[in-house]
Amino acid sequence: MNNDYLNSIENDVRGEDVRDSIIKSFSEISVKNNVIVGDPVATENSEIPITSDGAYDEIMKYNDGTNSLYPLYDLNEITITQPGDYVAAEQDLDGYSVVHVEDFSQNMIEKEITASGTYLPKNDFAFGYSKVVVTAKDNLGIKTINQNGTYNAEDDSLDGYSTVIVNSEPILEELRVSINGIYNPPETKDGFSKVIVDVEPIHDGTGNLLDEKVITKPGIYIAETEDYDGYKKVVVQAIEVEDTAAELIKGTIQAYDDTNGNVTLIRQSTFRNLSQLTRVNFPSCSVIGSSAFYYCTELTEASFAECTWIYDRAFEHCINLSNISFPVCSVLQGAAFYECSKLGNLSFPSCRYIGGDAFRFCSNITEVFFPECSYIGAGAFNTCRELRSVQFSQCEIIDNYAFNACSKLTSVDFPLCSSINKQAFYNCSSLYNINFPECTFIGSSAFAYCFSLSSIIFPKCLSISYGAFLQCLSLNTAVFPSCLSIGADALNRCSALTNISFPACQNIDGGAFYQCSQLSNIIFPECLSIGANAFGKCFSLKTASFPKCQSISASAFSQCYNLLSVYLEASSVCQLANSNAFISTPIGGYTASTNGTYGSIFVPSSLYSEYINDLKWGYFSSRLVSI
Numbered sequence: 001m002n003n004d005y006l007n008s009i010e011n012d013v014r015g016e017d018v019r020d021s022i023i024k025s026f027s028e029i030s031v032k033n034n035v036i037v038g039d040p041v042a043t044e045n046s047e048i049p050i051t052s053d054g055a056y057d058e059i060m061k062y063n064d065g066t067n068s069l070y071p072l073y074d075l076n077e078i079t080i081t082q083p084g085d086y087v088a089a090e091q092d093l094d095g096y097s098v099v100h101v102e103d104f105s106q107n108m109i110e111k112e113i114t115a116s117g118t119y120l121p122k123n124d125f126a127f128g129y130s131k132v133v134v135t136a137k138d139n140l141g142i143k144t145i146n147q148n149g150t151y152n153a154e155d156d157s158l159d160g161y162s163t164v165i166v167n168s169e170p171i172l173e174e175l176r177v178s179i180n181g182i183y184n185p186p187e188t189k190d191g192f193s194k195v196i197v198d199v200e201p202i203h204d205g206t207g208n209l210l211d212e213k214v215i216t217k218p219g220i221y222i223a224e225t226e227d228y229d230g231y232k233k234v235v236v237q238a239i240e241v242e243d244t245a246a247e248l249i250k251g252t253i254q255a256y257d258d259t260n261g262n263v264t265l266i267r268q269s270t271f272r273n274l275s276q277l278t279r280v281n282f283p284s285c286s287v288i289g290s291s292a293f294y295y296c297t298e299l300t301e302a303s304f305a306e307c308t309w310i311y312d313r314a315f316e317h318c319i320n321l322s323n324i325s326f327p328v329c330s331v332l333q334g335a336a337f338y339e340c341s342k343l344g345n346l347s348f349p350s351c352r353y354i355g356g357d358a359f360r361f362c363s364n365i366t367e368v369f370f371p372e373c374s375y376i377g378a379g380a381f382n383t384c385r386e387l388r389s390v391q392f393s394q395c396e397i398i399d400n401y402a403f404n405a406c407s408k409l410t411s412v413d414f415p416l417c418s419s420i421n422k423q424a425f426y427n428c429s430s431l432y433n434i435n436f437p438e439c440t441f442i443g444s445s446a447f448a449y450c451f452s453l454s455s456i457i458f459p460k461c462l463s464i465s466y467g468a469f470l471q472c473l474s475l476n477t478a479v480f481p482s483c484l485s486i487g488a489d490a491l492n493r494c495s496a497l498t499n500i501s502f503p504a505c506q507n508i509d510g511g512a513f514y515q516c517s518q519l520s521n522i523i524f525p526e527c528l529s530i531g532a533n534a535f536g537k538c539f540s541l542k543t544a545s546f547p548k549c550q551s552i553s554a555s556a557f558s559q560c561y562n563l564l565s566v567y568l569e570a571s572s573v574c575q576l577a578n579s580n581a582f583i584s585t586p587i588g589g590y591t592a593s594t595n596g597t598y599g600s601i602f603v604p605s606s607l608y609s610e611y612i613n614d615l616k617w618g619y620f621s622s623r624l625v626s627i
Helices: 003-010 016-024 057-062 243-249 605-613 617-623
Strands: 026-032 035-040 077-080 098-101 111-113 132-134 142-145 163-166 175-177 195-197 212-215 233-236 255-257 279-281 301-303 323-325 389-391 411-413 433-435 455-457 477-479 499-501 521-523 543-546 565-568 600-603 624-626
Parallel strands (some): 279 301, 455 477, 543 565, 565 600, 600 624
16 A cells, blocks of 8 residues: 555544545445455555544445444553453453553462352452462361261361261170171161171071071072071082983983973983984973973974973974973073974963073964063064064063064064063064053164054153164054154154154154155154254155254255244244255245245244344244244
């Protein structure tokens, strides 16, 4: 810039006429860093500093309403002696080349506080001191507490003591408890240096010591409930398999009927790989060991009238086993009947526990009866392709993959089940009728690819995990009155879904309703957050109401070609990730599906201006409607 030109006007820019004439000599004016930059009409100068205070309409017009100018006078330096936070524009500090906030602590060497407590420098008049000393009361020496316990200085009037001692020395020397059990100090035992639970043999009431108890029947025993408390030693004696069973191991016979009831336990792998064995009957056997009949490929019948426990892999790969009887069996461990492909209908009236893979690949089972079962292990009925219906009136937990790929399963009834774990009914493509009135949790992909499922009602479910109902193509109704959280892809690609009810839901994760192309009107009265693509490609969606929503993620409603109305009525401005949230919608400008009609976002009148001025919502300023 020409310095002569500046010098000639530097002292003249005072009056309004002179000021206006100089400004008007520039064809283009803007303010950048307090310098007017332009193209003077009459000279070659391209910028001019303005040293006069004031608001100039011409400058504001070309600078988006900003009137920042150099100050009138040469403001070199200012010193502030009062500590605090300063904003240049608000405290008239704009234009100073240097601003000092004076450290006045040099005159405030030390501040002593004699009352114990917590102090904040600014609030408690200690600001600026180079050192703040908290002095404990010096007139209270040692405090000794004889009662064991937990103490708080403020609540228990202990503030100021230099030393507080909780006397842990024994008050009472010794206490002997003659009844076996578990004892806690508060049960009148507090203070004793030693508490002894007497596990020595006690008397049976007739003067005889209870020295040893021998139990000849295998099983599970609890001392208290079985009246064995007080015995010095309890022995569960395993009965050896009789000689006749030993002959069976050698393969000398093909069938065995223990008519005398001599065998009560069959040990691990006793009959393993005995291919000649076709039929067994053990009326008194109570326990079948692990792999006891493993790979007995010709075995067709097995009867165990008193068996209560079947260990893992006991009958694995008995591929011709078709007729079994276990009327009192209570426990089936893992893979007990794995790949017994000829097993038909199952009846275990006393079974309470089914281990993992217990009946996996039993491809001929059509019906099952387990009225007492409370737990179904992982993969227990996995790939039982002929299984048609199941009813477990007492079952509380269904573990991972329990009924995975049961492709002909049509109906399931679990009136007490509280937890359905990962892929429990995954790819049960014929399943259309389910009943889980007490279920509170649905694991990931639990019902994914159940193509025939048409209606789901879970009155007590609190959480739906990832992909739980992924691609249930026939699903039209979903009712979850208690659900708080819908996981990612939970109902993704449920293309027939038209009716949904989630009155308590607070969180909708990404892709939860992605490509639910028949959804038209939705309301989530308690929803606080909407994940990415949560309703993406919901082509029929017209109205969406979220009275309490606080955040909307990217692409949340992308490609909702018919979305005309979105209601956001929370008491604060909903946080928007970016404008892509409504991409390819009538709200975002796409109107091919609505005959040129644009969509609207309805917001509270009290927040309308905040929405308009919001950096991200401002993109939709023409779509915002005050209500």
